[in-house]
Amino acid sequence: MRLRLLAFAAPLVLLGACGSAPKPDLEARAPQAAADTPYGMFLAGSAALNQGRSDEAARFLDMARLGSGDEALVTERAFTAALMAGDVERAAALAPDGPDASEPGKRMGRLVQAVEALADGKGKPAQALLAGDAIGFPHRSAAALLAPWAAAQAGDVEGSLVRPQVRGDTLVDYFGQLNQAYLFERARRFDEAETDFKVVTAGETPTELAVLAYGGFLERRGRRPEAVALYEAGLQRNPSGVALQAARARAAGGKAAPAPPTVKEGAALALLAPAATMIAAKQGQIGLAYLRLALRLDPQRNDAWLMVGDFLQAGGDVEGARAAYARPKPGSPEFPAAQAKLAWSHQLAGDKAKAVELARRAAASGDPDARLTLADLLRANEQYEEAVQILGGLIGESQTPDWRLYFARGSALTQMDRWEDAEPDLLAALKLRPDEPELLNFIGYSWIDRGERLQEAMAMVERAVAANPRSGAMVDSLGWAHYRLGDYKTAIEKLEQAVELDAGDPEINNHLGDAYWMAGRKDEAVFQWRRVLTLDPDAKIRADAEKKLASGLGPEAPKLAEQK
Incomplete structure (x- = not known):
């Protein structure tokens, strides 16, 4: 399975x-x-x-x-x-200049020098470096968003309140207004600040940054009930938002309001959106550069450290990634996520014992996210019994359990061959999340594999494939449904497509071999089963492939269970 x-x-x-x-x-x-x-x-x-x-x-x-x-x-x-x-000071000293330097290098160099000036508290030089068009494409947006903060550091209050404009750039429009709200508050022009905060948090899906910003402003103005309501609305959209959870707990508990950002903190915040945009646009080196600059201004931005870790992990710099994940301190909202990423970096490197050790250490705090990470790692390492116990505790403690908790427990119980216990969990998850492709595929595949409710299961898998047509696993489930129904021709078409999408999956290759065999294409079936043994299959799939190869009899014909 x-x-x-x-x-x-x-x-x-x-x-x-x-x-x-x-x-x-x-x-x-x-x-x-x-x-x-x-x-x-x-x-x-x-x-x-x-x-x-x-x-x-x-x-x-x-x-x-x-x-x-x-x-x-x-x-x-x-x-x-x-x-x-991340040595921004050194980079500023080496900033390209002169006739032999490239134009892109000069533009980035000027931006780096401006940030270094801000980091040193030299607002006027920073303001001068950011002025005009010297910092052009692709850094124009970043420069425009930094400029008001440089003006604020230079003592140019009116200049700091000018909302940045870059023609056709919606990112600058939105985040420029968010920054302007902070700067109006800094200038004690609270009504104008609130007008901006309301605009950036309007609509059905305001950014979490904007919600936290406006909520913090309301807390500082002594309007805690309004802040709590704002955070709760944000949590309805994103129940797992750790920063929103922490903000709601703070405001509801009457704790001290967060301070408004300093100039350096505001400037660092201004770079986050351009960084995320560049990364999303596959301009990773520029995105990483912006994040380095943001951390030069505000080394305590844990969200930025997590993104650095993700970027370095994806690029193969495992030690660098782990160092980044180690930056958030215990008690910070980002700490559980950082520990989870740190543990998974060891898991992916094959050090499963270290991964579980780190996860246990974080889970000992009682933090729900840390306990969830531990349960997920235990499932990955086939320690299902303990994972089920942890997930059961999390479900029992929650007034409205997340669908993923039911899904995780149901999948672990399935692996333990406790289908009668697993099925109610999976259906509970489906009730909460009826259109989730992974869930539709998992339940559909489970029924298909058991030969149960095949027409219903096929409809579920078809919905999953329609949502994710490039998923080899989901296309495999659809092919396996046709196999179970005895439609070997269609099964082969779908399973061949699944192998093309995910050539290294031993289970998909094993399924294709079975379909070939049942269609009379026995040489191709044997080839597929031999290939399965080269793909590091789990013990169950390996044993199945070896049995078919050794016996020369192929798989048993599908037997359909009675339809429920």
């Missing part, structure tokens, strides 16, 4: 860097024949930069720059490496 783990960790928020990552033995990685030459250092640094090893790249390229007779050759690469590694 194919079981999919749910992603229970808190959503990513933004990224930043980890200069604290352990330093590798750089010289050992350099091309041996040329490691002691400037050109060799340049090649090694360029390779490290291309592979996402920013700290290493910065070291090599700085050595190349110092030893090269043509300093301009490597200065721009060294600037980029320093920025990617």
